[in-house]
Amino acid sequence: MSVLELPSTREEGWRWSDPEGIAAAAAMPAGAPVDPAALFLDLPGARIVVRDGVVDRDASDLHRVTLAPVPASDHPLGRQAAGPGWMLHLAEDAVAHPVQVVHLASGGANHLPAEIVLAEDAAAQVVETYAGAGWSNRFLRVRLGRAARLMRAVRLVQDGGFVSLREEAHLGTGASLVTTFLGAGAAGSRIDATLVAGEGAFAEFGGALLTAGEQRQECAVAVRHAEPNGQSHQLWRAVAADRSTASLAARVEVARHAQKTDGEQSLRGLLLQRTATVNLKPELEIFADDVKCAHGATVGELDQRALFYMQSRGIPRGRAQAILTRAFVADALDRIGNETVREAFAADADAWLERVL
Amino acid sequence: MNMLRIENLHAEIDGKEILKGLSLSVKAGEIHAIMGPNGAGKSTLGYVLGGRPGYDVTEGSVTFDGVDLLALEPHERAAAGVFLGFQYPVEIPGVSNVQFLREALNAQRAGRGEAPLSGGEFLKLARAQADALGLDQDMLKRPVNVGFSGGEKKRNEMVQMGIVDPKFAILDETDSGLDIDALRIVGDGINRIMRKPDKAVLLITHYQRLLDYVKPDFVHVLADGRIVRSGGAELALELEREGYAGVAA
Ligand SMILES: Nc1ncnc2c1ncn2[C@@H]1O[C@H](COP(=O)(O)OP(=O)(O)OP(=O)(O)O)[C@@H](O)[C@H]1O
Numbered sequence: 362m363s364v365l366e367l368p369s370t371r372e373e374g375w376r377w378s379d380p381e382g383i384a385a386a387a388a389m390p391a392g393a394p395v396d397p398a399a400l401f402l403d404l405p406g407a408r409i410v411v412r413d414g415v416v417d418r419d420a421s422d423l424h425r426v427t428l429a430p431v432p433a434s435d436h437p438l439g440r441q442a443a444g445p446g447w448m449l450h451l452a453e454d455a456v457a458h459p460v461q462v463v464h465l466a467s468g469g470a471n472h473l474p475a476e477i478v479l480a481e482d483a484a485a486q487v488v489e490t491y492a493g494a495g496w497s498n499r500f501l502r503v504r505l506g507r508a509a510r511l512m513r514a515v516r517l518v519q520d521g522g523f524v525s526l527r528e529e530a531h532l533g534t535g536a537s538l539v540t541t542f543l544g545a546g547a548a549g550s551r552i553d554a555t556l557v558a559g560e561g562a563f564a565e566f567g568g569a570l571l572t573a574g575e576q577r578q579e580c581a582v583a584v585r586h587a588e589p590n591g592q593s594h595q596l597w598r599a600v601a602a603d604r605s606t607a608s609l610a611a612r613v614e615v616a617r618h619a620q621k622t623d624g625e626q627s628l629r630g631l632l633l634q635r636t637a638t639v640n641l642k643p644e645l646e647i648f649a650d651d652v653k654c655a656h657g658a659t660v661g662e663l664d665q666r667a668l669f670y671m672q673s674r675g676i677p678r679g680r681a682q683a684i685l686t687r688a689f690v691a692d693a694l695d696r697i698g699n700e701t702v703r704e705a706f707a708a709d710a711d712a713w714l715e716r717v718l
Numbered sequence: 719m720n721m722l723r724i725e726n727l728h729a730e731i732d733g734k735e736i737l738k739g740l741s742l743s744v745k746a747g748e749i750h751a752i753m754g755p756n757g758a759g760k761s762t763l764g765y766v767l768g769g770r771p772g773y774d775v776t777e778g779s780v781t782f783d784g785v786d787l788l789a790l791e792p793h794e795r796a797a798a799g800v801f802l803g804f805q806y807p808v809e810i811p812g813v814s815n816v817q818f819l820r821e822a823l824n825a826q827r828a829g830r831g832e833a834p835l836s837g838g839e840f841l842k843l844a845r846a847q848a849d850a851l852g853l854d855q856d857m858l859k860r861p862v863n864v865g866f867s868g869g870e871k872k873r874n875e876m877v878q879m880g881i882v883d884p885k886f887a888i889l890d891e892t893d894s895g896l897d898i899d900a901l902r903i904v905g906d907g908i909n910r911i912m913r914k915p916d917k918a919v920l921l922i923t924h925y926q927r928l929l930d931y932v933k934p935d936f937v938h939v940l941a942d943g944r945i946v947r948s949g950g951a952e953l954a955l956e957l958e959r960e961g962y963a964g965v966a967a
């Protein structure tokens with residue numbers, strides 16, 4: 362395989378990954394260009410158009426975003442997205458308007474790194490959308506200073522191909538990072554992240570993966586509590602239809618002196634057909650003795666009794682399935698703080714349900 | 719003319735025959751009570767009329783307003799005017815009563831070619847029905863039946879019936895779990911919503927006390943999958959005195 366070298370799927374952290382899917386996406390023929398206009402939400406601030414991994418300066422409004430080389434990652438996927446990328450660096454106490462990034466793929470492989478560095482008490486919001494078709498590979502480096510706050514929302518709505526995201530974040534003392542993903546397109550995906558939480562830091566990393574057809578979507582995330590008093594929540598909902606597969610491997614690591622850590626994982630899967638697969642792997646690795654870590658992982662099907670109850674009140678079966686499925690993923694999407702963003706993501710989830718059910 | 723006509727109905731669950739040749743006719747304007755021992759097949763009859771998956775009809779027919787009811791999907795039966803009040807109403811976490819009922823009503827209206835009700839129109843209707851049945855307004859916003867007490871679930875069934883305003887209701891032990899006041903409120907609700915010349919009710923119950931409020935025109939005894947005896951309102955009193963053993967033997 363010429364496009365990439367990934368660890369073997371025999372390796373634990375890559376067992377559910379889909380290298381063939383990535384290779385096939387990278388070989389997709391050039392498609393029609395996608396119009397980004399409809400993909401930007403009605404928010405003030407930067408609007409960045411990325412076409413096949415290159416920032417389209419003419420079509421973008423950079424605001425505080427700059428373009429510069431991003432320090433490389435040594436991660437097998439992350440290191441392929443090396444070189445110049447987009448950066449958001451905020452000085453102490455700065456509060457930026459939301460930054461929107463729309464990534465458009467039109468066949469083949471494209472790579473782009475990015476870096477977000479927030480100094481003490483700075484706050485930012487970033488909303489990213491992936492559309493088009495092809496292999497879009499990204500590396501994001503995040504550094505949050507003391508009490509800095511970053512809210513991110515990422516939606517994968519590519520029509521085909523593959524999106525791979527590698528994210529490496531360091532949260533300083535009392536910093537907060539809330540990231541919500543929605544996989545509601547037709548592309549395969551791998552979200553792969555490592556978060557290191559400092560003293561009293563707050564990390565939320567979760568979302569909803571909706572898969573259908575032969576699609577495979579996956580998230581592998583590890584949150585490391587390196588210092589005491591940190592909090593992390595990983596709330597994921599996976600919905601799989603047809604012969605698709607959604608996989609979640611979420612890990613919490615608590616270092617020996619990271620006392621009073623509160624780590625919570627809630628992983629739930631819903632199979633819309635028995636031919637679909639949801640893999641869940643919650644993992645705890647705790648070396649401190651005074652911690653509170655709760656995890657739950659369950660996979661189920663729609664409640665047949667609820668479906669009949671709804672039908673008997675006049676709701677057609679497909680619509681009843683959509684309502685119950687929507688309720689299932691609601692927890693994950695409700696984590697998005699900005700109403701405009703939350704509604705847009707909810708609409709994408711609804712559109713997915715409309716298409717699949 | 720008969721609104722509902724059930725003829726020689728045989729139905730099974732998981733290959734086990736539960737209804738064994740049940741026949742029953744109901745005319746518009748009538749209220750029929752169905753009584754019978756535990757496990758006789760009363761709820762099964764309700765589910766078969768509602769179209770619950772897994773309840774297979776092996777013989778017989780059911781016509782509703784001249785239409786083959788068994789050929790319709792469950793939601794089409796609702797749009798045709800059939801309402802099934804559940805013995806055990808189902809909890810639906812994450813879906814509010816308001817959303818559920820508005821979807822239900824508008825789906826039924828769409829099925830009949832009527833325009834949907836707006837959010838405001840719907841809320842007005844829902845509030846009025848909740849008030850009439852003494853269900854706290856706040857419960858409309860809560861997820862369907864989640865955390866409702868047994869009696870609240872049954873009242874909620876009646877609120878739903880008031881909102882969709884069906885032509886024909888099968889009420890499966892709507893009286894069980896109700897306190898004395900609630901029993902009267904629910905009884906009044908059934909009369910208010912369903913006691914009309916163009917409507918009919920199949921009232922499944924174990925006790926005379928509901929029939930004190932909702933006077934049946936006919937009482938039937940369902941035992942071992944069949945109607946074994948039919949009579950007027952006095953049959954219920956006789957059953958209460960003598961039990962099923964003597965009456966249905
Ligand atoms: N899934 C099932 N598989 C096999 N038998 C079943 C199933 N569901 C119900 N039955 C049986 O069908 C019979 C009729 O049950 P049904 O619930 O209709 O009784 P009922 O007359 O409503 O009783 P009750 O007065 O206790 O509510 C019972 O013997 C019950 O055990």
Ligand SMILES: [Mg+2]
Binds near residue numbers: 760762805890
């Ligand atoms: Mg019963």
